[in-house]
Amino acid sequence: MFARIKPIEDTVITEYVSALLALKMSATNNNMRFPVFVKGDNDFIVLMLDALPDVTLVSDDWQERSALPWSKAKQFLGQETGSLVLDIRQSIDVDKVCAISGCVKGGELLIFLVSTENSPFMTRFSRFYSHANAALLSQTQGVHLPTLTSDQFESAHFVDGVTEDQRIAIDGINKVLNGHRRRPLLLVADRGRGKSSALGIAAGQIIASSNKRIVVTSPSISNIETLFKHAIIDTSVQRRGKYTLQSSSGGTVTFVAPDALLRESPDCDILFVDEAAAIPMPMLERMLDNYSRIVFSSTEHGYEGTGRAFSSRFRHMLSDNAKGWKECRLVMPVRWAINDPLEAWLFDAFLFDAEPELPPDSGVLTVRVITKNQLVEDESLLRQLFSLLVTAHYQTSPNDLVQLLNSEHQLIVGAFKGNVLVGAVLGMKEGEFDPELATAVVLGKRRIKGHLLAQSLASHSGIEAPLTQPLLRVVRIAVHPSIRRQGVGQTLIASLEQRAIESGISVIGTSFGCTLSLLSFWSSLSYQSVRLGVQRDAASGAYSLQMIKSLAHKQAWIPQLFELLSSNFLHQLSEQYRDMDTMLLNQLVSKISKATPPSKLAMDQVRLFAAGALGFDLVVGSLWQWFIHWLEKNSNHNEIHSQCCLLLSAKLLQRHGWETVARQHGFNGRKDAENAMRQWIATVIKD
Template sequence: MINEKTVNTYPLELLQTLKHKARSGFVRYPVFVSGDDAFLKSMISACDVDSVISDVLEGDNVLPWNTARQLLGQETGALALDLRNGLDVDKLCAAAGCVKGGALLALIVDENVLQESRFYHRFLRFGQHPAAAFIRQRGESSLPTMEVTEAKGEWMDKETGTTLSQQSAIAAIEKVLRGHRRRPALLVADRGRGKSSAMGIAAAEVMSQSNKKIAVTSPRFSNVETLFSHAAARGLLSKNGRLSRIADNGSELFFVAPDALLRDEPSCDLLLVDEAAAIPLPMLSKMLKVYSRIVFSSTEHGYEGTGRAFSTRFRAMLNEEAKGWREVSLTEPVRWADSDPLEAWLFSAFLFDAEPLTPKGSEAAITIKAIDPKELANDEDTLKQLFSLLVTAHYQTSPNDLVQLLDGQGLRLLGAYCGQVLVGALFASKEGGFERELAQAVVEGRRRIKGHLLAQSLATHTGNDAVLADPLIRIVRIAVLPAFRNKGIGKQLVRALETSADLENINVVGTSFGANSELWRFWSSLGYQPLRLGVQRDAASGTYSLQLGKTIQRKPEWFDALQALFYLNLNYQVAEQFSDMETELVAALLTDSNAASSPSSVALHQVSLFAQGNLGYDLVTGSLWQWFIHWLAANSTQNAADEMCSLMIARLLQRQSWANVAEKFGFRGRKDTEAAMRDWTRQQLPNKDMQ
C-alpha cells in the first residue's frame, strides 16, 4: 500500500492508483470527494460507480435517499453517496455493506458549507483516517496509509459458492433439523460474513430433500430479504405472496413477525431467527419453549444494531434453557478480503468496536457528573465510553444513536464514574415549552415538530395542548455496565437529573419504554406515574409503549387529568386492546390506582353471595369487576402477582374464555375454575363482608 500522504495535483491519477489497489487486494476503500458539480461528476465517472444515491444530482443511475434501503441484500460495484444535504448514518452503513471487494465507496461532502452539526465535523475528520482517501478539487488530497496485501487464492469454494464458515453454518442448520430436539444453533458474525445467505442456502437444501415448512422471523422483513433471495435462487422456489416461497414438492419458506409468531404459534419443522440481537430475550426464551428446532443468528457489529451485549446474555440463557446448543462463528468475509479498509473505517468512524473500560476496583464510591455534549465531538475517549455503554446495555443500538449523542437538541448527559471510569450514563432531552398557537397546531395535527417525542405523544393522544406549553425533560436511556447493575446507580442518575430539572424550574420529568414488570417496578419505585399506554405491541419487542411522568415542583394542571384518563381507559381496554397483556403487568398497572372507586354496599353484598356459593359468576360480573378493580388498587404488586390473582385478571378483566383460562391455570373446565375463583374471593373478603 502507499505509505505516505500524497499532495493532490492529478486527482484522476490518484483515483486510478486507488482503483488498482482495490482490485489487486479485493478490498474496498472509502473516498471523500469535495469540489464543484463538474469536478464531482468527473470523479464519480472515474470511480466507475454503478449507482449514485443523491437528492441533488441527476442521471440514469441516480437513486434518491428515500429509496436507498432497496440496495439492502444486493451486491454492487462502486457506489457514490451524496452527503452534502444531510447524513443518515444507518443508510450510509447499509449501503456500504453492499459494495463488493475491488470497488470504491465515494462520499461526496461539502467542506465550504458551515455546518452546525458536531457529528458532521467529526465525520469530516475521518477523511484523514489511515484507511480513507480524500480527493479535493482545491487543496491537499491524500491516499490511504493502511497496509493491504495483494489478494491471493480464492475466498469461495468454486463448487458450492460458499466460504468454509458458511459451509459449517449450513451443516449446523441441517443438524438442528435432523438431530436431537431442543439443541438450537447460534450463528454469530460481523456484517458481511454471509450468515443470512447461508441460512437461505440451507433452507433451500432442506426444502428440496423433503416436504418441510420453515418459518423465518426477524424484526423487519427487509432483514431477511437476502435469506429469501438465496433460498429462492438455490431451491428454484416460486413466490407465494410477499412473505412466502414454495417448492414443487410442497415445501414452504415463510416470514412471520416475532409478536405474531408468539401469538399465533404457526407450525413449522424449523424456525430461523435472523437478527436475534434486535429481539428482546424474553421473547427469544418463549420461542425456545414453543419450538424445538431453532437456529438463531446475530450480528456482532453492524448497522442492524450492535449485538455484543446481547450475545453474552443470550449465551447464558441458552446454557440454562437449551444445554445442547451449538455456536458457529462466521469469520471470512463473503464479498471482500480480510483487512478491508472500508470495514476498518466504518468500525472507527461509527464506533462499532467501542469496548467499555473496566475499573480496577469496583468498590470505589460512585460519583455523578454532568457531561457537556458540546465537548464530545472533540473528546473521542469519552465518546467511545458513552457509546460502548449503549452497546453493552441495550439490545438495539444503531449508528444514528451516535448522531443523537453529538447533535441531539436539548440533550442532557449524566455520567456515573467509578474513579475515572464511566460505568453508567443517563441520556435525557428537554421537550415542550411551545407557544400556545404552535401547541394547538400540533394537537390539531397541522404541525409536527422534530424531537419532543413524549410531549407531543401525550398532547396529541389526549387533545390537551397544555402539555406542550410546559417544558419537561424526557429520560431517553439509562445504561449501566453489567458488573455495576443492581447497585442503585440507575436510581442515582435519575435523582441527579431530577435535581437538575428542579434547578431549571422544570416541573415534570418523564420517560417512555416497552412495558414489562421489571421496568415498571424500577420506575414506580422512584415515584413515576403512568400517563399513557400504547395500544399496539411493538413487532420486535412484543411490548406496549408505556409513558410515565413525575412532578418535581409544582404539579401542572394537565398532569392529574392525563392520569385520570389513563386509568379510565385502561379499565375498559384491558378486556379489548390488552386482553393478551401479561397478567402480572396488568396487576402492576392497576395497583395504587387512585381512579378505582370503592364498590357500593349492594355490589359488595353480591360479591359475598358469590363467595359463599349462593350466586353464580354470570349474575355478579359487574359487582365482582368493581370489587376486584378496587382490590387491585388497594393491594401491593407482591400480593397482586399470585397465580389466582392472575386467573381473576385473565377471566374477569381480560375476558379470556373459560376454556383458555382453565387450560392456562391447570383446571379441568369452567366448573373447577369458577369454584377456585369463588374460594379465592372468599379469602380476600373481610369477615364482616361475609356476614
C-alpha cells in the first residue's frame, strides 16, 4: 500500500522534498486533501516546510518562523484555507484540529508536526500516521506515501453554481417559505457538503426578488460568514454592518444570536438555524414553537461531535411538534472530491462514524471494569464505547476521546451481552484536598483543574467537606438504544457504587441538565438534590442539578447542603426560575422544599378563596403557604401535573401575569383562570 524510501541517513533530503511535492501535486490534480505527518528535529522540519512556502503554521512553540497561536486558530472557521501546518508536538486540542481540518480546501495538505508519544491518546493517535490515506515523513523511519489512484476520486458537478444536492435543498427552502405553515425543513450532511452555501444562495435569491425578512441564528456569527458570502448573489444585495444584508427590493438577512432570538422574538418571514446541533434542544423546541417557517441545518459527522445523537433526538421532537416536517440530505462534497483521503482519515482517527453494535437478542448481562489500557489496545472496544457515548449524549466532542484515554482518575464500568458493549458508566474521582487548599477554593482564591462537582458544591455553599473527602462523580451513563428502560442503567450505577466503596470512597454524586426523566431516575436510586444552578446550562439549555448519595456511612455535610438548597430555592422561584417549565418546577418543589404546615388562619383563608368569598390578591400569602406544603406532601401524586396545579404554580410561585397564565393554560382571561383555581383547590382540600 505504501511506497518506502530509505531513511534519511542513507539518502538525500531532496527525496523527502520530492515526495512531499508529489503528494501536493496529486492533491491538486484530484481536488483532494491528504493528512501528512512530519517527525524529526527542527532542522528537518524547516527543510520540509520550506518546500511548501505558502502554508500557514499554527503553533505556540515555534521560534524559527512566524506562526499563528492555537488560541486564534478558530478564526479559520467560516473560511476556506490553503495547506495548514499544525504543531501538536507539545499538546493537542482535538476539537480545534477537527474544526480547522474542515477549512482546508481540496487540492491542499493538512500537515501535522509530531514527536514521541507522551500519553495513551497519542499512543493510539500515532498508529494513524501510517493510515492508508496518510503520509509520514520521518527523519528516522523514512517516507511512507499512500498509494491511491485517480479513478477513486470524483469532484462535484455544478449547474448554475450549485450541485444537484444544493439545488434540491434550495427548492426545499423555498417550499418552507411559500408552502404550508408548520412544515420545517431539516438539512443534514457531513462537513463540506455546502449546507451553509445553499442557505446563503437561497437567502440571496429570496431577498433579491422580494422584501422578505430572513433571520439567521447560529451558535457563533463566525459560522454564518459562508452563508452571508453566498447570499450576496449580485450587486442588488449589500452588507449593512456585521449582522445584516439588505437588497435593493427591501429584503433583509439578519443574524441574531440564539438567546437574543428567544428573548426578543424578532419578526421574520422565515428563520434559518445554522449548526443546530450545537444549540441546546430546549432552545430549538422554543424556536419551533415561536416561528412557523423554519429551516434547520445540522452537521451529521464532524468536530461538533453532536450530529448523530442530535439528529435522532431532533427528528423525534419534530415528529411530535411538526408532523409535516421534511428532511433533505446533502451527500456530494463541494469543497473536495468524493473519497477525500483527509476526510476518511478523520472519520477513523476520531471515530466520527462509530456506531453501536446491535446486541444479541438473548444472553446474560455481565458487568465489568474497562481499563484505560484496554481502550488503547482494543480499537473495537473503544469504538463501541465512544459510539454509545455519542448516541446517548448529543454534545459529545472529539476532545472527549482524549479524556477517555488520558484521564488519571477515571473509573469505567461496562455492561456486556456476549462481546457487545450495551452500556457504560464513567466515574471520576474527586476531592481529598488538604484543608488549606480547600479553604482557598471556598474563598475563591484557587481553582483546581477537574474536581468539577466537589469544587462546585464547596464554592457555592461555603462548606469545605466536599473538597476534603474522596468523592466519585458520575460523568456519563449510556445505554444502547435498543435495550433502554430495562434496568441496565440501574445495574451500572449499582456496580459503580460498589466499586467506589471498595476504593474507600463513601460519597457519589452527579450533575446534569435537569429534566423530569433524569430527576425521576436519580431520585429512584436515592440520590438527594443538593444544588440547582440559577442559570441555564449552555450545553443542555436546562438548569444544572447536582445530586449526592452517601455510600458507606452518612455524611453530615449532605443534609447541610440540602438545607441551604431548600431555604434558597423557595425564594428563587419568582425570579431565577421564573421561566422554568412548571411541570418540572412542581416536581422540584415537591422534592426540595421543607415547608411548615399552614396555620389555621391561613387554611381558613384558602377555604374562603375556594368558596369564592375572598379574591386571589387578598389571600396570596396564605395560598402560598398551603400550596408549597401541599406539593411537598404530594410528590408522587399525578395531581401535581394537572392543568390547574400548573396554572397555580405559574401564577403563585413564578408570579406570571394573569394574561400570560390564562393564555398559556387555555383560559379566557383572569376571571376564568381564577375560577378554575377555586374549583381545583376545593377538590384537593376535600381529598
